Amino acid sequence: MKWGLNIKFIFITIFIIIFISLIFSIILVYQTRKALLYEFAQRGQSLVKNLALNAELPLLLENTDTLTSLAQNLLREKDVQQVRILNERNTVLVNLGKGRKLWAWQQEKIVYPVYLTPEAQKGSIDDMNLYLSDNRNETPAQNQGQLIGTIEVIFSREGIIVTLNRIRWWIFFSGGIATIIGCLGAVYFSYTLIRPIQRLAQATSSIARGNWEERLEVSREDELGALTDSFNLMAASLIKKKQELEASYRELAQRERMAEIGKFSMMIAHELKNPIGIIKGSVDILAKQDTSKQIKQTMIEYIQGEIKRLNRLIDEFLAFAKPLPPQKIPVDINQIIEKVCTHFMIPEPAQKKIAIHRQLGQVPPIMLDEHQIYQALLNLLTNAAQAIEKQGDIYVKTDCAGSWLRVAVSDTGVGIPDAKKGKVFDPFYTTHAKGTGLGLSIVKKIVEHHGGQINVSDFPGGGTTFTISLPI
Numbered sequence: 001m002k003w004g005l006n007i008k009f010i011f012i013t014i015f016i017i018i019f020i021s022l023i024f025s026i027i028l029v030y031q032t033r034k035a036l037l038y039e040f041a042q043r044g045q046s047l048v049k050n051l052a053l054n055a056e057l058p059l060l061l062e063n064t065d066t067l068t069s070l071a072q073n074l075l076r077e078k079d080v081q082q083v084r085i086l087n088e089r090n091t092v093l094v095n096l097g098k099g100r101k102l103w104a105w106q107q108e109k110i111v112y113p114v115y116l117t118p119e120a121q122k123g124s125i126d127d128m129n130l131y132l133s134d135n136r137n138e139t140p141a142q143n144q145g146q147l148i149g150t151i152e153v154i155f156s157r158e159g160i161i162v163t164l165n166r167i168r169w170w171i172f173f174s175g176g177i178a179t180i181i182g183c184l185g186a187v188y189f190s191y192t193l194i195r196p197i198q199r200l201a202q203a204t205s206s207i208a209r210g211n212w213e214e215r216l217e218v219s220r221e222d223e224l225g226a227l228t229d230s231f232n233l234m235a236a237s238l239i240k241k242k243q244e245l246e247a248s249y250r251e252l253a254q255r256e257r258m259a260e261i262g263k264f265s266m267m268i269a270h271e272l273k274n275p276i277g278i279i280k281g282s283v284d285i286l287a288k289q290d291t292s293k294q295i296k297q298t299m300i301e302y303i304q305g306e307i308k309r310l311n312r313l314i315d316e317f318l319a320f321a322k323p324l325p326p327q328k329i330p331v332d333i334n335q336i337i338e339k340v341c342t343h344f345m346i347p348e349p350a351q352k353k354i355a356i357h358r359q360l361g362q363v364p365p366i367m368l369d370e371h372q373i374y375q376a377l378l379n380l381l382t383n384a385a386q387a388i389e390k391q392g393d394i395y396v397k398t399d400c401a402g403s404w405l406r407v408a409v410s411d412t413g414v415g416i417p418d419a420k421k422g423k424v425f426d427p428f429y430t431t432h433a434k435g436t437g438l439g440l441s442i443v444k445k446i447v448e449h450h451g452g453q454i455n456v457s458d459f460p461g462g463g464t465t466f467t468i469s470l471p472i
C-alpha cells in the first residue's frame with residue numbers, strides 16, 4: 001500500500017505527541033510522588049520528634065499513663081496507625097493502634113531511639129535521631145546521651161496513595177486531552193498544509209496529461225499561496241508557449257505544403273510536356289499531305305502510346321494529390337492478387353523474361369477497398385518488374401502473423417542500397433528516367449488508410465521485398 005503524504009504526516013505527528021506527552025506525564029508523576037513522599041516523611045519525623053521530646057521524662061519514670069495519653073494524642077492524627085513505646089530494655093510499655101490491618105506497602109514505620117539529652121541540646125532540630133523504616137537496618141548516629149527507650153510509629157500511606165492516584169489520574173487525563181488536541185491539530189495542519197501540496201501535485205500531473213486549462217484557486221497569503229500563484233502563472237505561460245509553438249508549426253506546415261505544391265506543379269508540367277511534345281510532333285507529321293500511309297500509322301500509334309502515358313501520369317498525380325477515402329468491403333485479398341497478376345503486363349522494354357510466382361496462404365477475408373489495394377499491388381509489381389534487368393522472378397506471398405495479414409512482393413532485381421531504403425517512399429523520389437517517384441508514396445498512403453504498414457527489406461540473392469501488413 002502506498003501511503004500519502006498527509007497520512008504519513010498525521011501518523012508521525014500523533015506518534016510524537018503521544019510519546020512526548022507520555023514521557024512528560026511519567027516524569028511529572030515521578031516528581032510529584034517524590035515531593036509528596038518527602039513532605040510525608042518530614043511531617044512524620046516532626047510528629048515523632050515531638051512525641052520523643054515529651055516522652056523523655058515519663059520514659060525515665062516508666063510512667064505508662066502519661067506515655068499512653070501521649071500516644072493517644074498522636075493517634076488522633078489521621079495517618080498515624082500505630083504507636084509503640086519501649087523502654088531501654090525493649091519491653092513494650094505502650095502499644096496503641098487503630099486496629100486496622102495494613103499491607104506492608106501501605107505503611108511507613110519510623111523508629112526513634114530516645115536518649116537522655118542534656119538540657120542545652122533540647123529543641124535543636126539538627127540532631128534529630130530518627131530514621132525511616134526503609135533504612136531501619138542502619139545504625140542511627142550515636143547521640144551523646146544514654147538510651148532510655150524507643151518510639152515506634154507506623155504511619156498509614158493510604159492518604160498519600162489516594163492523593164497520588166488522584167494526581168496521577170489528572171496528569172494522565174490532561175496528557176490525554178493534550179494528545180487529542182495535538183492530534184486534531186495534526187489533522188488540521190495536514191489538511192491545510194499538505195492538501196494544497198497534493199492539489200498542486202494533482203494539477204501538475206493533470207497538465208502533464210494534457211489538461212492545459214487546469215488552474216488552482218489562490219486562497220492563502222502564505223508561501224503556499226505564493227507557490228499556487230506561481231503554478232498558475234507557469235501553467236498560463238505554458239499554454240501561451242504551446243499556442244505559439246502550434247502557430248509556428250502550422251506556419252511551417254503551410255510553407256512546406258506550399259513548397260510541395262510548387263514541386264508537384266513543376267513535376268506535372270515537366271511530365272506532361274514530353275508526351276504533349278511527341279503528340280504535337282506526330283500531329284504535325286499527320287497534317288502533312290505527303291506523309292505515307294505507313295508513317296501515318298506509326299504516328300497514330302505514337303499518339304495512342306503517349307495518350308496512354310498521359311492517362312497513367314494523370315491517374316498517378318490524382319491518386320497522390322487527392323486520395324479518395326477507402327470504400328471498404330470484406331474481400332479475399334488472394335483474389336485481388338490473382339486478378340492483378342493476370343492483368344499485369346510486363347512493362348516495356350518487353351524483351352524481359354519474368355516469371356510471377358504466387359505463394360498464397362490461407363487468409364481470412366478483410367475489410368478492403370478492392371480498387372485501391374489493386375492499385376497498390378500493381379505499383380509494387382511494376383516496380384519489381386522495372387528492377388529486373390533482363391530476366392528474373394517475382395514472388396507474391398500471403399500469410400497471417402498474429403492479428404496481421406501480410407502480403408510480400410519480392411523480386412530478384414537490382415535491389416535497393418540500405419542508404420536509399422528510407423527514401424523510396426518519399427514523393428518524387430525516383431531513379432527511373434520516366435518515373436514520377438509517386439508510385440510508392442501512393443502505396444504507402446493506401447496502406448495507411450487501411451490501418452496497415454509497409455516495409456522494405458532485402459530479398460536473398462540481391463533483390464527487394466516489400467511487405468504490406470494489414471489488420472485482420
Ligand SMILES: Nc1ncnc2c1ncn2[C@@H]1O[C@H](COP(=O)(O)OP(=O)(O)O)[C@@H](O)[C@H]1O
Pocket residue numbers: 379383384387411413414415416424425429430431432434435436437438439440441464
Ligand atoms: N522493387 C524495387 N527494386 C529496386 N528499386 C525499387 C523497387 N521499387 C522501388 N524502387 C526504387 O524506388 C524508387 C521510387 O519508386 P516509385 O515511388 O514507384 O517511383 P517510380 O517508380 O516512379 O520511380 C524507384 O525509382 C526505384 O529507385
Ligand SMILES: [Mg+2]
Pocket residue numbers: 379382383435438439440
Ligand atoms: Mg513506380
